[in-house]
Amino acid sequence: MLEFKEVTKKFEGNDYPSVHKLNLKVERGEFVVFIGPSGCGKTTTMKMINRLIEPSSGEILVDGVNVLKQNAVQLRRSIGYVIQQIGLMPHMTVGENISLVGSLLKWNKEKQKERAKELISLVDLPEDYLTRYPHELSGGQQQRIGVLRALATNPPLILMDEPFGALDPITRDSLQEEFKKLQREMDKTIVFVTHDMDEAIKLADKIVIMNKGEIVQVGTPDDILRHPANEFVEDFIGKDRLLESRPEVTRVEQIMNPNPITIEEESSLKEAIQKMHAKRVDSLLVVDESGILKGYVDIEMIDSNYKKKNQVYEVMDTAKYAVDKNSLLRDTMYRMLRRGSSYVPVVSDNNKLAGIVTRATLADMVYNTIWGDETADGNAID
């Protein structure tokens, strides 16, 4: 879809190139987010795609064709573009703004109107907004229109330079959700610039971290949070975020309780009930002599079978629902919460019991995230 080959841009009069030997491949349907400190060359990189800036050397291919070989005006009309400052035309109605590229492409009026109506309904704004002027809209509504304008002619590739920049956190958040949904439904390839790591993690399939005109690391949000390439990336992500995003990258092994209360399958029910009493729990994990997880037994099973059966393996539930110790905590958490289970056994290879994650474990972790970090507030619970 989009490819950078050794792309360098040095502005006249600057000592250093703003973008240096950049190589990157973007697949169709991918959501790529460029992030990095101010002046690192994000905007320059993006503007070279639609030729608002031309590279000093190297090639940029869109669908395999070098952009410099294409007519600049045609190229720009075929690529959606959301600029940093929204840039709605104040003298045009919202409808005219949305239809701008359509009108450049000489779509007939009917088609332009139809499309504008279709689009505005996507973002849950009433149709009569189409006849309003941009200054009659709130900032968040304007930003939505800015995004719709880029979608109007249904371009497969869309460039967005900090499109949600000047918004309060709540509006920003809901716009991000909304937009991510739109992107998935419409299967667009998106190049997105931001300086907000939370935004990048939330939206990106692939994050490109830049510094001083060069790519420092490319990867999925998980990759980057889990394996920051160097200190720069770590600093850039920030310690707070590493903490906050623990469920995103932490493996189950790191937080599990490694000493679950177990009972051997050959034990008697009497032993089981004694152990429960001593440890003050209402269920036990059942293992064989080599520590392989066999199932679980709880107080109810023992109570209803006490007269008839003698040994644990006769009454236990053999459902071996467990998670691997290397799986991501995030997934485990969702699974537990979804099933409504109060704990989940953790196993290593061969189903050998390695530990347990209980709701209490999760509570501890959330507690640490919130109180261990003084700046966080109640919102973090969500």
Added chain:
Amino acid sequence: MQTMMDTLSSYGWDLLDKTGEHLYISIAAIVLGVLVAVPLGILLTRIPSKAADRFISFIGILQTVPSLAILAFLMPFLGVGVIPAIIALFIYSVLPILRNTYTGVMEVNTSLKEAGKGMGMTTFEIIRKVELPLALPVIMSGIRFATVYLIGWATLAAFIGGGGLGDLIFDGLNLYKPELIVLGTVPATILALVASGLLSLLEKGLTPRALRKTV
């Protein structure tokens, strides 16, 4: 007062004639001025701003040459009559319109120009759909300013045989008839006021709804 009425009755038709000529000269000069200064102003926005500033200052210096001097200076080249008068006045109209066009267009938010370009507008489309509509109020006030001054200065056209209300004034001066001077001056003033009023109405009408100041 009696003399005034006499003059009016004997110069009545003449007055209408002269007013017509006066309007014609002024309007022709303004139209020429708009046709030259607006495109030139836009052109200046496309060159480095240092050069543009210099060019505008240069035109500004031309403007400070007293109008009579310009008329006198042009006479040997253009002779006398309506055309030289129009050309002389046109020269005066250029600066205010040029300056306002230039500033008006320069003041259009760069992010809007870039949005236009980024969405695939040609240079011409950016001028027509973005820059001109948004700069229009500023350009129009330049035109209005030029028109008011030109209607005043057009009285001097008589000096090089251009006709207009200036004829009456010069006659008045030559014949020691103050009534004639009044007869030439008052309509010129009224013309200027009316033109200014009409143009400011037009300016309001042409200003994009969203840009009108709501007080």
